[in-house]
Amino acid sequence: MSESVKSGTSGMSVAAAFAGMRSVAPVVFRAGCPDCRGRFELAASALRLAIGASSRTTFYSFTCPECGAAVRKPAGERIVELLTGGGVRTLRLHSTL
Numbered sequence: 001m002s003e004s005v006k007s008g009t010s011g012m013s014v015a016a017a018f019a020g021m022r023s024v025a026p027v028v029f030r031a032g033c034p035d036c037r038g039r040f041e042l043a044a045s046a047l048r049l050a051i052g053a054s055s056r057t058t059f060y061s062f063t064c065p066e067c068g069a070a071v072r073k074p075a076g077e078r079i080v081e082l083l084t085g086g087g088v089r090t091l092r093l094h095s096t097l
């Protein structure tokens, strides 16, 4: 029950709010754990997205709530859009100036 919400979504545009998102409820993402094969829903705050220079180095990660494993999965363009649109913390691994 410890919720420390620190949102640093300064770069978030208002346009995203009008892109078909009607719900004010927190976005949850369905994920699966390859380790324990558990299936669960994760809040945006539980996920991390790392965007690399190529799709090969772009992935999202989370900690399995069932077994505690650190899961890392490749993120395609669609997933990146979903995650960033849902407020997942994004880390850019490559620097473009």
Ligand SMILES: [Zn+2]
Pocket (backbone or CB within 6 Å): 033, 034, 035, 036, 037, 038, 064, 065, 066, 067, 068, 069
């Ligand atoms: Zn697991």
